[in-house]
Amino acid sequence: MRQLYIMFCFSDTFGGGQSYVNTKVKWLEKRNWDVIIFSAVEDFSNKLESPWDALRKYRCYRSEMFNHSPEYCGKRLTNRTLDWMQNAIGTSYGKVVIESHTDFFAEWGELLAKRIRAKHICYLLDEKLELYGAKEFLYYKYLRGEVAGIAPSSLKRLFDGYIEISEDKKYVLRASHEESVKEVENEQLNKLEKEDYTVAYMGRSKQYCANIVQGIKSFAQRHNDKTIQFVIMGKINDLSVLQNINNIRVVELGFLNPIPKAFFTKVDAVIAGAGCATIAANNGAYTIVADAASCLASGVLGYTVQTTLFSERQGTPFENELENVLVRKLYDKQVCQFHVMSEVDKSFQKHFDFINASAKQLDYFDFDVNPQNNIPLRGKRDIYNRFRYIVLPDITWECMKKQRKWQCNERK
Numbered sequence: 001m002r003q004l005y006i007m008f009c010f011s012d013t014f015g016g017g018q019s020y021v022n023t024k025v026k027w028l029e030k031r032n033w034d035v036i037i038f039s040a041v042e043d044f045s046n047k048l049e050s051p052w053d054a055l056r057k058y059r060c061y062r063s064e065m066f067n068h069s070p071e072y073c074g075k076r077l078t079n080r081t082l083d084w085m086q087n088a089i090g091t092s093y094g095k096v097v098i099e100s101h102t103d104f105f106a107e108w109g110e111l112l113a114k115r116i117r118a119k120h121i122c123y124l125l126d127e128k129l130e131l132y133g134a135k136e137f138l139y140y141k142y143l144r145g146e147v148a149g150i151a152p153s154s155l156k157r158l159f160d161g162y163i164e165i166s167e168d169k170k171y172v173l174r175a176s177h178e179e180s181v182k183e184v185e186n187e188q189l190n191k192l193e194k195e196d197y198t199v200a201y202m203g204r205s206k207q208y209c210a211n212i213v214q215g216i217k218s219f220a221q222r223h224n225d226k227t228i229q230f231v232i233m234g235k236i237n238d239l240s241v242l243q244n245i246n247n248i249r250v251v252e253l254g255f256l257n258p259i260p261k262a263f264f265t266k267v268d269a270v271i272a273g274a275g276c277a278t279i280a281a282n283n284g285a286y287t288i289v290a291d292a293a294s295c296l297a298s299g300v301l302g303y304t305v306q307t308t309l310f311s312e313r314q315g316t317p318f319e320n321e322l323e324n325v326l327v328r329k330l331y332d333k334q335v336c337q338f339h340v341m342s343e344v345d346k347s348f349q350k351h352f353d354f355i356n357a358s359a360k361q362l363d364y365f366d367f368d369v370n371p372q373n374n375i376p377l378r379g380k381r382d383i384y385n386r387f388r389y390i391v392l393p394d395i396t397w398e399c400m401k402k403q404r405k406w407q408c409n410e411r412k
Contacts, residue, residue: 001094005033006118008066008098008105009125010040016203016275017101017125019257020175027348036089038108040066061088069104069134070111071371078111085112097355101125103134107367110137114364121355122147123173124154135162137365145358148173151309173354176347177275181283182258188251192266195249196226197326200267200285202276205237208295212271215297215318217241220248222319223327231267233259234276269325271318277301277308281338286331288321297321302338303331 005028009021025035039062063081070078089096096118100109106122113120122141139159141147148171149155155165192198199219201212213236220228224247231251242248256263261283264270270280273290281287281301289308291298296315299305305313324330 002092003033003095004089004093004097005035006089006096006098006109006112007035007037008039008100008102008109009037010101016177016278017175019177019180019275019279020125022257023177023344024348027344034093037061038063038066038085040064040105066105066108070107071367081108082111082115086115089116097121099123103138106141107134107137110141110365111367113362117362119355119358119362120146120364121358123175123351124149124158125175135159136370137367139163140365142169142171144363145169145171145354147171148354150175151307154309171354173351174347175275176344180257180259180279181261181264184258184260186253186256186260186262188253189260189263189266192231192251193229195229197223197269197322198229198231198267199322199326200231200233200263200270201236202270202272202280203234203274203290205235206273206290206292208273208290208292209236210238211295212236212290212318213239213241215271215322216248217245218317218319219322220245222323223247233263269322271297274308281336284336286325288318288325290318291315300325300331302336303334306338 007021007024010018021037025037028035063084065073065077065081070081073081096113096116098109098113098118098120100106100120100122101124103124103126106120106124109120109122112118120141122138124147135158138147139162142155142159147155147158149158150173152170152172154172155170159165197219199216201209216228216230220226227247227249229249229251230242231253233253233256235252235255239250242250259279264280264283264285267285269288270277270285271288271290272280273292277287277289278301287301289298289301289305289311290296291311292309293311294315297318297320298311298313298315300321301308305311
């Protein structure tokens with residue numbers, strides 16, 4: 001009996017979540033699972049190759065549609081998208097499991113699961129857990145034992161103000177990933193010059209990046225007699241506030257996988273959140289944790305804070321933590337107390353234990369009876385107009401076929 005594991009996720013960017021997906025795909029394939037990934041993108045013209053080796057083959061299953069709730073798209077466009085996914089999957093599988101990572105992904109995953117009679121679990125990797133109206137749907141999944149988070153407080157935060165979460169049903173799964181740091185050479189890294197202070201950011205562009213960039217600027221202005229080198233491993237969309245600051249040098253390394261081990265010897269401190277913060281701290285870097293809830297620094301991992309998610313500490317500006325690490329050197333004589341060793345097999349087996357312990361009978365949320373998003377008509381029209389080429393029957397499938405063929409050719 002052929003088995004298929006489907007994941008709805010962001011797969012082309014750099015971050016802890018993507019590292020987890022990359023690792024899980026390899027783990028599943030070694031155990032004779034076929035894998036399909038449906039990934040959200042904002043721009044199909046992006047031809048950059050995914051930094052994750054196991055995920056490059058799945059780029060032809062990207063769609064802008066997954067950036068939106070199906071309810072935004074209307075039934076006609078939603079059904080066309082479901083037809084496209086069902087056509088990609090085929091009918092030769094005896095067992096299908098779907099895993100989705102955000103609220104919008106979860107809605108698409110539920111609709112697809114209903115279509116093909118698959119088991120669907122919602123594994124929410126979002127650091128903020130800010131939902132756009134899907135709590136009734138996710139509570140339905142919670143009652144079926146089909147929703148889990150990445151931290152003990154995840155579900156409590158998810159349903160805050162909606163329902164109380166039982167202590168024995170705070171479903172938590174670890175998003176384990178293989179060691180992504182290796183002894184490899186990198187020409188850009190070799191050219192990195194020594195400056196007075198070298199601060200790195202690791203990760204994709206997130207909501208706290210504006211505060212990080214502002215923190216780098218403020219720190220540089222405090223120490224205008226020093227040169228601050230700001231190294232970005234990943235992406236920050238807006239660096240405009242650093243322009244015309246004479247003592248800041250910005251170096252953009254892009255998405256590196258594997259991460260050269262020498263990177264952590266070249267920098268004086270790393271700013272990162274979630275999985276990237278774990279990687280940095282485990283490789284000996286002073287790691288300032290970027291908190292997704294406050295968009296501020298929650299502390300220095302292993303010294304003043306022991307978690308990369310949902311810290312109870314009051315956030316502080318990033319420039320203050322940089323001052324503590326680089327200038328005041330508060331932690332130079334202390335021992336880092338944070339270390340996590342990835343146990344991939346054990347972790348992913350717990351994922352399947354969670355799936356097997358969930359409701360046995362397949363059943364699905366009815367979005368027609370219980371709409372989850374209060375969407376104005378104009379919003380629906382905007383989405384329809386943006387994607388109307390998909391629903392025109394005379395060109396729909398030809399466009400999709402050409403699009404997929406073009407993307408697959410780009411990978412060769």
